[in-house]
Structures are given as structure tokens and as C-alpha cells.
Amino acid sequence: MSNLKVNQLTFQAATVNGSGSQSANMVLTRAIFSMGIPVAPKNVFPSNIEGLPTWYQLRITPEGYMARKGDPDVLVALNPATWANDLKTVRPGGAVVHEEAYSTAEARDDVTYYPVPFSKLAKTRIQSDTLRKQLTNLIYVGVVAGLLGIPKDRLEHGVQRVFQTKPKAWQVNIDAVNVGYEYWEQNFKDKPCGFRLEPMTGKVDDLVLVEGNQAGALGALMGGVTVAAWYPITPSSSLCENLIAYTDRFRVDPKTGEHLISVVQAEDELAALGMAIGAGWAGARAMTSTSGPGISLMAEFSGLAYYAEIPVVIWDIQRVGPSTGLPTRTMQGDVSFAYSLSHGDTRHIVLLPGNVEECYEFGRLAFDLADRFQTPVFVLSDLDLGMNLWMTRKFAYPEAGFDRGKVVTAERIEELKGDWGRYRDVDGDGIPWRTLPNTDHPLAGYFTRGSGHDENARYTESAETYARNVDRLARKLEGARPVLPQPVAEEPGSEVGIIAFGSSEAAVAEARVLLAETGLRTDYLRLRALPMSKAVTEFVARHERVYVVEQNRDGQVYDLIRLELSPDHVGRLRSIRNYDGQPLPAEAITRPLKELEAVPA
Amino acid sequence: MAATLNHIQLGRDAYKGAATTLCAGCGHNSITNHLIKALYELGVEPQRLAKMSGIGCSSKTPAYFVEQAHGFNGVHGRMPALTTGAQLADRRLIMLGVSGDGDTVSIGLGQFLHMVRRNVDCTYIIEDNGTYGLTKGQFSATADVGSVQKKGAVNTFQPIDPCAVALTLGCSFVARSFSGDGKQLVPLIKAAIAHRGMALLDVVSPCVTFNDHDGSTKSYSWVKEHDEEIHDVSFIPYFEEIAVDYEPGTTVSVEMHDGSHLLLKKLGEEYDPSDRRAAIQMVEESRGRGQLVTGLLYIDESMPDFATTERIPAERALRDLGEQDLRLSRADFDAFLDEFA
Numbered sequence: 001m002s003n004l005k006v007n008q009l010t011f012q013a014a015t016v017n018g019s020g021s022q023s024a025n026m027v028l029t030r031a032i033f034s035m036g037i038p039v040a041p042k043n044v045f046p047s048n049i050e051g052l053p054t055w056y057q058l059r060i061t062p063e064g065y066m067a068r069k070g071d072p073d074v075l076v077a078l079n080p081a082t083w084a085n086d087l088k089t090v091r092p093g094g095a096v097v098h099e100e101a102y103s104t105a106e107a108r109d110d111v112t113y114y115p116v117p118f119s120k121l122a123k124t125r126i127q128s129d130t131l132r133k134q135l136t137n138l139i140y141v142g143v144v145a146g147l148l149g150i151p152k153d154r155l156e157h158g159v160q161r162v163f164q165t166k167p168k169a170w171q172v173n174i175d176a177v178n179v180g181y182e183y184w185e186q187n188f189k190d191k192p193c194g195f196r197l198e199p200m201t202g203k204v205d206d207l208v209l210v211e212g213n214q215a216g217a218l219g220a221l222m223g224g225v226t227v228a229a230w231y232p233i234t235p236s237s238s239l240c241e242n243l244i245a246y247t248d249r250f251r252v253d254p255k256t257g258e259h260l261i262s263v264v265q266a267e268d269e270l271a272a273l274g275m276a277i278g279a280g281w282a283g284a285r286a287m288t289s290t291s292g293p294g295i296s297l298m299a300e301f302s303g304l305a306y307y308a309e310i311p312v313v314i315w316d317i318q319r320v321g322p323s324t325g326l327p328t329r330t331m332q333g334d335v336s337f338a339y340s341l342s343h344g345d346t347r348h349i350v351l352l353p354g355n356v357e358e359c360y361e362f363g364r365l366a367f368d369l370a371d372r373f374q375t376p377v378f379v380l381s382d383l384d385l386g387m388n389l390w391m392t393r394k395f396a397y398p399e400a401g402f403d404r405g406k407v408v409t410a411e412r413i414e415e416l417k418g419d420w421g422r423y424r425d426v427d428g429d430g431i432p433w434r435t436l437p438n439t440d441h442p443l444a445g446y447f448t449r450g451s452g453h454d455e456n457a458r459y460t461e462s463a464e465t466y467a468r469n470v471d472r473l474a475r476k477l478e479g480a481r482p483v484l485p486q487p488v489a490e491e492p493g494s495e496v497g498i499i500a501f502g503s504s505e506a507a508v509a510e511a512r513v514l515l516a517e518t519g520l521r522t523d524y525l526r527l528r529a530l531p532m533s534k535a536v537t538e539f540v541a542r543h544e545r546v547y548v549v550e551q552n553r554d555g556q557v558y559d560l561i562r563l564e565l566s567p568d569h570v571g572r573l574r575s576i577r578n579y580d581g582q583p584l585p586a587e588a589i590t591r592p593l594k595e596l597e598a599v600p601a
Numbered sequence: 602m603a604a605t606l607n608h609i610q611l612g613r614d615a616y617k618g619a620a621t622t623l624c625a626g627c628g629h630n631s632i633t634n635h636l637i638k639a640l641y642e643l644g645v646e647p648q649r650l651a652k653m654s655g656i657g658c659s660s661k662t663p664a665y666f667v668e669q670a671h672g673f674n675g676v677h678g679r680m681p682a683l684t685t686g687a688q689l690a691d692r693r694l695i696m697l698g699v700s701g702d703g704d705t706v707s708i709g710l711g712q713f714l715h716m717v718r719r720n721v722d723c724t725y726i727i728e729d730n731g732t733y734g735l736t737k738g739q740f741s742a743t744a745d746v747g748s749v750q751k752k753g754a755v756n757t758f759q760p761i762d763p764c765a766v767a768l769t770l771g772c773s774f775v776a777r778s779f780s781g782d783g784k785q786l787v788p789l790i791k792a793a794i795a796h797r798g799m800a801l802l803d804v805v806s807p808c809v810t811f812n813d814h815d816g817s818t819k820s821y822s823w824v825k826e827h828d829e830e831i832h833d834v835s836f837i838p839y840f841e842e843i844a845v846d847y848e849p850g851t852t853v854s855v856e857m858h859d860g861s862h863l864l865l866k867k868l869g870e871e872y873d874p875s876d877r878r879a880a881i882q883m884v885e886e887s888r889g890r891g892q893l894v895t896g897l898l899y900i901d902e903s904m905p906d907f908a909t910t911e912r913i914p915a916e917r918a919l920r921d922l923g924e925q926d927l928r929l930s931r932a933d934f935d936a937f938l939d940e941f942a
Contacts, residue, residue, distance in 0.1 A: 164940075208941035222934075224927040226919035227689045229682075250929050250937075260919070260926055262689045262911040266682070267715040274675070274682025274712070281673060281683070282651070283920030284690035304676050394938045397931050401924050436920060437651050437671035438691050442615075444648055447664055449674040458619075459664065 005073075007037050009148075009195045011058040012072035013140065014079045014086040018050030020134030021078070023162055025056040027177070028141050029389070031150050031158030033209060036200040038064035040506075041389045042583050047234070047327040053082045064203055066390060067507035068583040073195060074147070076140045077102065078118065087111075095193035097143055114188055116143055116180070125179045128172065135176040142180020146188065148197045152181065210392055212385040215356040216315060217242035218395070219363020220287055221250065224402050225313075227279035227286040229264040229272040231294060234327050235383035236317035239289040269294035273301040273314065280305070280312040281448060283436035285367045285402075289315035292334050293324065295341065302376055303342025304450040306473070309423070309432065311370035311377075311405070314338075315363075318382040320581045329581030330383035332502050332551040336560060338378045339530050345470055347477050349484060350378045350530040354505035356390045358528070362485065364398060371405035373431060373480055382551070384583040385503040406433040410441035418443040421456035423469065430476030477531055484529035487536060491523040496597070497543035499536070501527040501557060504549050504584050511589035520597065527557065537564050546573050547593055553579045607644040608840055616641040618665040623658055628780030628806030629728045633665045635783045636697075636726075639790035640667060643838055651687055651694045655680040655709060658735055658808075659701030659728035678709025681716035684723050685907065691918035692908040695794060696723035702743040703733050706761045710742075713763070717772045717799050722906040724793040724800045727763055728780070730808040731819040738811035749816025762888070767801045768881045768899055773906075774800035775880070775899040779824050780807070785895060788836035788863070792897070795838070795857040798906045805893065824893060831883075831896035833866035855900055865897060874900050 011028070015021035025041070033039045040059040046052035059069050071089045077098040079086070084106070090096055092110040100115040107113065122136040145155050155177050156170075163169040216239050220228070230240040244263050251260045266272035272288045279286035290298065295316050305312050318334045320326035339350050349369060351362040362379050370377040406427075408420055413435075420443070423432045435444040446457040453469070454460045491497075500508045505526060512522050525539045540546050540561070548558040555575040562570050574596050578588040604612035616637045621630050640650070650670035652663035656677035663672045675683045680698050688696050705713045705727050716725070731744040740748065740756045743763065748756040767775045774796045778786040786804065793800035805824055807813045813820045818827075839860035855863040855874070865874065873879060880899040887894040913919055929937060 208938060210941050214941075218937075222928050224922070224924065226922060226927065227686055229686065250933065251927070256914075257912060258914045259912045260914070260922055262908075262913050262919070264685070264689070264911075267711055270679060271682040271685075271712055271715065274679045275686035275689070278653075278673075278683035278686025278688075279690040279919075280686070282687040282690035282694065283918075284686075286686060286690070300676050301679065394935075397934050398928070435671075436691075437687065438649055438694055438918070440648055442647065442669050445667075445669045445671045447652075447672040447674065450676060451674065 003194070005195050006198050007060055007062045007200065009060050009073040010069045010071070011060070011074045011144070013056045013076040014082050015054055015056070015137065016079050017046050017048050017052045017054040019137065021054070021056065021137040023134070024137030024141050025058070026162045027138065027155070027158040027173070028144060029058055029158075030161040031145070031154040032058070032060065032197060033204065034154050034157050034161070035150070035197060036204055037197060038062070038204050038391060039209070040066040040391070042068050042384070043388060044582070045328050053079050060197070062200065062203070064391065065506070065510045065586075067510050068585045070585055070587070074144065074193070076144060078137070078140065093194055095147060095195065097140060097147070112191065112193055114143065114147065114191070116140070116183060121179055121183065126176060131172065135172065138173055138176035139180035139183070142177040142182070143184045145177070146181050146184025147193045148195055150197055155181075204391060206393060207391045208394055209389045210356045211238070211387060211389055212353070212356045212359040212381050213239040213317065213387060214242050215359035215395070216363040216379070216381065216386070217246055219360040220313070221246050222398055223364035223367040224285045225287050225367065226261050226284045227264075227276060228261070228288065229266045229275035229286075230289050231266050231269045231272045233291045233294050235319055235387045236289045236291045236294070236315060238387065239315055239317065269297040270301065273298045273312070276312045277301055277305050277310050280370070281310045281437070285371070287313035287315065289317065291317050291319045292321045295334055295338060299342045302348065303344060303346050305376045306342065306346050306348060307450055308448050309374040309434070310448070311374050313366040313370050313377050313379065315379045315381065317386040318380060326581045328383070330503070330551065330583055331579065331581060332380075332382055332504070333556070335380060335530075335552070336556040338380060339560070347474070347531070348376050348378055349373060349477070349480055350380055351485065352380055352501040352528050352530070353385065354502055354526055354528065356385065356392045357395060359385065360395045365485070368403040369480070369484065372403050373476060374405060374434060375476070380502065382503050388583070406431060408433045408435045408444070410439050410444060413441045413443050422446040423453060423457055424455045425472050429479050430472045431479070481531050481533055484533070486533050487525045487527050487539070489523070489525040489535065489539060491542070492521060494521040494523045495544040496520065497523045497525065497539060497546040498549060499525050499527060499539070499546055499561065500549040504551060507584040507586045507589055508549060510586035511593070514586055514590050515593065518594075520594070530560070532561070532564060536561060537566070537569070540565055540569050540572055544572060545597070547576050547596065548573060549576045549589055551578050551584055553577060607641055609644040609646060611641070611644070611647075613637065613641045615647060615669065616667050618668045621665045622661065624810050626809040627658070628730060628808070629659055629662050631780040631783070632726065632728055632786070632804055632806055633662050635786045636790060637666050638783070639787045639794070642787070643791050643794060644840075645695060645794065649693065649695050651696050653680050653684045653687070653696060653698040655700050655704035657701040657704050657733070659699055660704060662728070663699050678704050678707070679712060680704065681709065681712035681721070685716060685719065685721050688721055688723065688908060689911065689913060690920045692722070692913060692915070693918055696721070697794070698723050698725045700725065700727050702727060702729045702731060702741040702763075706742040706763055710761070714766065714770060717767050717770045717801070719907040720773055720798045720904055720910070722797050722799070722908060724790070724802065726802045726804060728806045729763070729803050729819070730806050730812050731817065732808050732812040734808050734811055745818040748818055749814070751811050751814065762884065763801065764803050764898060765881065765884050768877060768884065771877065771901075772801050772899070773798035773901045773904040776801065776897045777803045777805070777893070777895045779805050779828060779895055781821065781824070782895070785830065785834050788834040789897065791836040791838065792857065792863040795836075795859050795861045796900070796902070797858040798904055827891060827893050829887060829892045829894050831872045831894055831898070834896060835864040835866070837862040837864065856902070858902060863897065874898065877901075
């Protein structure tokens with residue numbers, strides 16, 4: 001074929017939730033990745049156990065773009081309920097592998113069809129009644145492998161990689177893949193599809209595939225978490241479940257069976273954060289993980305930890321709200337809520353990891369920051385970052401030890417001749433010193449409370465003392481600005497800037513290439529923490545027009561940045577918002593940005 | 602003359618706290634005094650004590666005893682979660698939770714039940730007056746049907762009896778007492794502290810301002826008339842020689858985890874505090890008779906506490922672990938990341 005596309009396609013499998021297609025998709029992904037080809041998987045799944053439609057999208061580009069690319073080039077259609085619609089989404093020139101029985105009466109003539117009698121093949125060629133439904137999916141892996149040119153040994157590698165811990169499952173899965181491969185050989189060998197995969201070198205050689213929630217759990221482990229309390233909620237559950245799996249391997253004393261951590265499934269999110277705060281108060285590195293509805297419930301305890309100055313780490317794997325919203329879709333909708341979570345003048349440190357490597361780094365760093373600033377630290381990931389696999393370089397082993405912050409020991413109290421107070425600002429940075437319970441000194445104890453307290457932690461309703469205390473808290477958070485992860489900026493020197501954060505990173509990276517190809521060069525700043533660094537306002541000052549890209553309706557970070565700007569710079573800021581619950585594609589940035597560029601400043 | 606010292610060489614004053622800000626005559630103040638006596642006599646090390654509470658009149662009281670100890674006055678109804686977390690961070694802490702009937706049985710009922718279910722090692726005292734004092738006298742969920750508010754309103758809802766609920770869930774130590782009965786309460790507090798696991802002490806504590814009148818079942822006069830003790834209680838700490846001065850055949854000695862003993866002298870009918878179903882039945886029957894049964898209702902010293910179930914180290918606190926204990930080795934870390942390739 002003249003216009004054969006090599007390593008440049010978007011694959012999509014449309015299946016029924018609960019049919020076991022996930023392992024088939026992973027086999028395909030692992031097989032392709034092992035050919036040295038970059039992959040960017042996205043799972044679009046329903047809030048459902050079995051029966052509703054689900055899609056798996058695998059984007060393949062030689063450049064290694066990791067953002068979602070809307071419509072598929074190669075479709076596997078195995079869901080009769082969505083068949084008609086799925087067919088409409090295929091790009092012209094695409095390939096459609098579908099169950100033979102599906103009607104093609106209203107078929108398009110700009111795609112190539114590969115009808116496969118999946119049910120029939122499954123009935124006649126798969127012996128196991130119990131595994132038939134699941135293994136049917138492996139048949140399409142074989143067909144697609146034939147169409148795209150994935151070598152058989154790579155398919156075997158894919159099966160072995162996915163069923164790493166179950167060697168007994170290898171042969172039966174490989175057999176099922178081969179059923180599809182043979183069907184392709186017998187029926188479609190002379191019907192090429194216009195897309196081809198060819199082995200590559202140098203692009204993904206040292207990369208690994210990791211989910212954000214795996215990276216976050218590993219970060220927490222390396223950060224020294226010893227108490228984690230959580231309540232199940234999509235899309236955050238896998239973070240603590242990964243943590244449990246990792247701690248079972250790495251935190252159990254093989255001799256005594258003792259666990260150097262407690263991971264507690266709490267009765268609700270209130271209790272989850274309460275336990276973490278109780279543990280943080282008593283000196284442990286403690287965390288919880290949740291999503292929007294849980295964050296709502298955690299408002300009360302967040303205010304307590306802020307005001308009483310207790311270190312704790314709170315992960316929010318954001319999903320679409322408000323309320324229950326779309327539980328299995330992604331959003332950056334909790335930023336301004338988390339930043340000021342709780343009543344009164346509450347303000348929190350918020351970390352914004354932009355890739356899985358930062359999920360790991362910030363997962364570890366969050367404990368140092370919580371201890372150092374004696375305050376809750378929120379880590380805002382999202383469903384896309386947390387639950388999808390991302391290519392990443394391997395994470396670095398931490399060189400620095402734990403920063404446990406300002407802790408007064410019994411010896412120190414002696415040196416001070418007992419003259420210490422829990423909320424005194426002795427260093428001028430707003431960060432007080434604390435003792436831990438069970439410090440062996442008669443003057444170590446103090447009374448922690450969420451009600452008004454003075455420098456020595458005594459109850460007070462004094463107006464002056466209250467104001468002095470909350471002013472100190474504001475000063476403490478101000479001091480965090482230059483210490484938190486600083487923005488990452490790339491400034492080749494354009495008058496147009498882009499500011500983004502979190503999982504938008506992948507789409508922005510691609511959008512900037514696409515814009516440059518049309519002659520529009522852009523500078524870029526990625527925000528990584530709140531309260532934001534001065535570098536953000538300085539970046540805006542250096543650019544004529546700055547586009548804030550985010551995945552929510554109201555432009556939450558756009559608003560937060562505007563509040564920081566001097567009045568004459570406010571007009572430079574423009575807002576690009578995407579809030580359909582789907583991982584952000586590059587065209588959701590390029591399209592509105594070009595439109596807005598046409599509008600005079 | 603030197604003050605009398607306990608076995609860790611502290612005087613009674615070492616167990617005192619700030620001056621109370623509750624109403625004069627409040628039952629809670631009596632409980633505070635009984636706590637001071639019990640902690641002093643037991644010789645609890647102040648720095649090992651963690652005083653936990655929620656919100657309400659009851660929850661203010663941890664400020665009024667053992668000034669030296671760490672205390673945590675949290676948010677309403679959430680003391681159990683804070684206590685559970687703190688216990689995990691350092692299981693050497695002696696957790697002492699003080700809550701009220703609103704704090705435990707209304708806003709905090711869920712956390713209370715789950716704390717029972719986990720058998721967190723703590724003493725959990727409910728200062729139970731059937732009313733919301735700080736917000737000026739609304740009914741709480743422990744108020745009996747027919748209780749009359751100060752302004753005349755009559756409670757029409759069934760009460761929730763925290764002891765009955767705890768018994769149903771298999772709480773490993775359930776007792777009830779009365780704020781005015783130090784003779785019974787002090788040994789029960791000591792036994793609750795010695796118990797390893799969740800020890801619930803529901804202490805009826807009349808509110809002199811809002812709930813100490815004729816229509817109230819939580820008034821001094823009502824409790825004094827309707828109190829039925831199931832036994833005379835005496836507690837022998839592990840460091841004292843056990844001298845049983847009760848008549849054989851009428852006493853039962855319960856050995857606690859730390860080797861101390863709780864002696865129960867039978868009054869009236871035979872009562873066995875190790876029979877949970879019998880305890881549930883007795884609490885129900887007494888309620889039917891309009892009686893308030895006090896004493897140790899149930900104890901099970903065999904149930905593992907939460908930290909034990911979690912298998913966290915007995916000798917080292919999680920909060921003291923460092924990089925060497927908690928991080929993967931460089932080799933394990935590299936090998937682990939290779940698994941993602």
C-alpha cells in the first residue's frame with residue numbers, strides 16, 4: 001500500500017464490562033511495548049461490575065505521545081450494544097474487526113471490514129467452558145496481531161508478562177491468541193489494513209509502564225508511611241490496595257511476621273482521615289487516599305489538622321463531580337476546594353503531580369513537607385493519571401533521609417529548662433515546635449485542640465491571641481511557596497505562554513509541537529504546587545498572552561492565578577477548559593488556543 | 602509533711618489538671634476526681650497517657666486532669682478515629698478517651714461501633730447525662746422515653762443504650778457506673794485501664810443545669826433510687842500483693858492482661874461477667890423493670906486488641922521507625938522497578 005502508516009495508529013477495543021477483556025488488552029499492549037514501540041493506553045470504563053460498555057484505547061506514535069487521541073484507526077467491535085456508534089467513530093481509512101454476526105447494513109464504505117466469527121471460534125476451538133468468555137478476547141488479540149504484524153514471540157511475551165505470576169495460564173492464553181492469528185492467516189492475509197507495527201529501538205528501551213496509583217503507593221512506601229487509613233472509592237482504591245500489596249512484600253519481618261505499617265480500611269472517609277491525623281499527631285507518617293466525595297467528607301478534619309498543626313498526607317485521585325458525578329471519568333475539579341478545604345480561613349499545601357514519576361516523587365516528598373510544615377499536604381492526582389498505565393523512566397532511589405521537622409525531645413526540653421510552648425514562633429518562620437506523645441519529660445505534654453489556643457496550647461477566646469495565631473499560620477504557608485516543588489518551565493522565547501498542571505502535561509507537550517508546526521511557538525510553565533511559586537506571576541509578566549489549560553468547567557486554577565497577579569497583568573490570562581470526563585487530547589488545547597489567538601488582546 | 606507518693610513516686614497533685622469550667626455540681630467533675638484518684642493510685646506514668654476527646658461538656662474534661670499528659674480535644678463524635686490512629690502510631694501509649702452521650706451515641710455512633718469492632722486498646726468513658734449541655738439542654742439519644750426537658754418538652758424516642766449496643770457487638774469490656782459512686786467507679790476505671798482492648802465505661806452523670814429534675818432519668822435522685830449494683834468491685838493492681846478479703850464463694854477474681862486482678866463480690870443473684878448473652882439479657886430485663894444496673898457487665902480478656910491484630914511491633918512504636926526500617930533497599934527497589942518493564 002502506498003500510504004502505509006507505520007507505528008502510527010490508535011487502536012480501540014469496544015467490549016462489555018466484566019467480560020475479561022482487560023487482560024487481552026494488556027497482552028496486546030505489552031506485546032507492542034516489547035517491540036520497542038511507544039504505547040499510551042487509556043481505559044474508558046463504566047461504573048458497573050458487569051454488562052455496561054467499556055472501551056480500551058491504545059495510542060501508538062513513534063514520538064511517544066501519551067495524550068488521548070480521540071477517534072480510533074483500528075477498531076475491535078465486540079459489543080453489540082455500541083456497535084453502530086463505535087463504527088461511526090472510526091477514522092476514514094480505518095480497519096474494523098467485528099463479530100461476524102453484526103449487521104453491516106448501514107456500513108460505511110471508507111473503512112475495511114474484517115468479520116470474525118468470534119462466538120463460533122470460541123465454541124469450537126476453546127475447550128474450557130469456564131474460561132471461554134475470557135479467552136474469546138484473546139482471539140481478537142491474535143487477529144489484530146496478524147493485521148498489524150506483531151510477531152508471535154512478542155505475543156507470547158505479552159501473555160507471560162500479563163500472567164507473570166500464573167505460569168499455568170500461559171499456554172491456554174497463547175492457544176487462544178493463536179486461534180485468532182490462524183483465522184487471520186486463513187482469511188485476511190491478503191487483505192492489508194494500511195497500518196503496520198515495526199520494531200523500534202532507542203525510544204522506550206529504559207522505560208517502564210506504571211500507573212499513577214502504583215507510583216503513589218511506592219512513593220508513600222519510600223516516604224516512610226506507617227499508618228494509612230482509607231475507604232474504598234473509585235478511582236483512588238487502587239492506591240491503597242497497591243500499598244497493601246507492596247507492604248505485604250516489603251514491610252513484613254520474615255522472622256517475626258511483624259508488620260512495619262498498618263493499613264486500615266476505615267468505616268468512612270471521616271474516620272479514614274481521623275485515624276491518619278491521630279497517627280500524625282502521635283508522630284507516625286500517616287496518610288489517606290480518596291476522591292472527590294471523600295474529600296467533601298474530610299473537610300471537618302482537614303480544618304482541625306490545619307488549625308491544630310498536625311502533619312498528614314491526603315491523596316485525592318480526582319474524578320468527575322459534583323456529587324457522585326461520573327465516578328469512572330477523569331477531572332481536575334477539586335483544586336480550589338482542596339486548597340481551602342474546611343470552614344474559616346483554612347489554607348492547605350497542594351501538590352500537583354504531572355506524571356507518574358511525580359506521583360512517586362511527591363508521594364514521598366509529601367511526608368517531608370507535612371512534617372516540616374506541620375500541616376495537611378494534599379496530593380492531587382486524577383483518574384487518568386492514577387488508573388492508566390504511563391510510560392516513564394525508572395524512578396530514582398531517594399538520596400535524602402526523612403525530614404521529620406521540628407520535634408522537641410526530652411533532652412531539648414532540659415536544655416530549654418522547660419521553657420517551650422507548642423505554638424510559639426521561635427524561629428520567625430511561623431513553624432512551631434512540637435513534642436510527640438510519650439516523650440519522657442514532665443513538661444513535654446500539651447493539649448491539642450481545634451478550639452482557640454494560645455502559644456502554649458492553652459484554651460483562649462482572646463481576640464488578639466486568635467488573630468496572632470492565624471496570622472502566624474498564614475505566614476507559615478507563605479514560607480512554603482519557595483520550598484514546595486517549583487514550576488517546570490520551558491521558555492524558548494515566545495510572547496505566548498501556556499500554564500498547565502497535573503495530567504494535562506501529556507496533552508500540552510503534544511499541543512506545543514502541533515502549534516509549532518503551524519508556526520505558533522509557545523512557552524510553557526507547569527504548576528506543581530499550591531500556594532504557587534512567585535515564578536508563576538513572573539512567567540505571566542514575561543508573556544503577552546498566557547493560556548491556562550485545565551480540566552474543569554470553572555477555570556479554577558485560572559482564577560487562583562489571577563488572584564496572585566498584579567492588576568495590570570490580569571488581562572493577559574486566558575482560560576482553556578475541558579470537562580467532558582475524558583483524558584485531555586492535544587486538540588482540546590490547540591483548537592481553542594488558535595481561536596483565542598485570533599481575538600485581539 | 603511530704604505528700605503521699607504512689608509507686609512511681611508521684612503525688613496526687615501530679616494527676617491534677619486545669620481548673621474546671623463546668624457548672625458547679627456537674628457529675629462530670631466527680632468523674633474527673635475519680636479519674637485522678639484511679640490514675641494516681643494505679644501509678645500511671647503521665648507521659649504515657651494520651652487523653653482523647655470529642656466535643657461537648659464531657660470532652661472538655663481531659664484538660665482538668667493530668668496536666669502533664671498529652672491531650673487531644675478533636676472534633677465532634679470523632680474521638681474514636683483519632684484514638685485508633687494514635688494507638689497505631691505508638692501502641693505503648695495508654696489511651697484514655699472521654700466522650701459524652703451526644704458525642705458517642707448521636708454524631709459519633711458509627712465511629713464508636715467500629716472502634717468496638719476493632720477492639721482498639723483504650724478506655725472509653727461516656728459521661729452520660731442524656732442532654733446537650735453546651736447548646737443549652739436539647740435531648741440526646743440516651744434520654745429515656747418520657748424524659749422531660751427543663752422547658753417541659755417530653756422525649757418520645759427510644760433511647761440508645763451504649764452498653765447494650767457494645768454488648769451486642771462483643772465489646773471486650775463493658776461496665777456502667779454512676780458519677781457519684783466513687784467506691785464503684787474508681788476500681789472500674791482502674792480495671793478498664795488495665796484491660797487490653799476496648800473498655801467501655803458508661804457513667805451516668807447528671808447535668809445539674811439541664812437534666813437534674815424530677816422528670817429526668819439521669820438525675821441524682823432517680824439514679825440513687827433505681828441503681829442496682831450487680832457486684833461490689835475491687836481492683837488490685839499487678840504490683841500489689843493480692844489479698845482477697847472477700848468471703849470465698851461470693852467473689853470472683855478476673856485476671857487482667859498485666860497480671861492485675863479485678864475482684865467482684867456478688868450481690869444478690871449470681872452474675873457471671875464472662876457470659877455475654879446473659880449480660881445482654883440482664884441489661885434488657887433491668888431496663889424493663891426501670892432499673893439501672895451498674896458494675897462490670899461483661900469482660901473478655903482473651904480477645905486480641907487492634908494493634909495485635911494488625912501485627913505491628915509490640916516493642917517498637919511505628920512512629921520511631923526510620924529510613925532503614927521503612928525503605929526498600931536499593932537492590933530491592935531496582936528489582937521491583939524492573940517488574941514494571
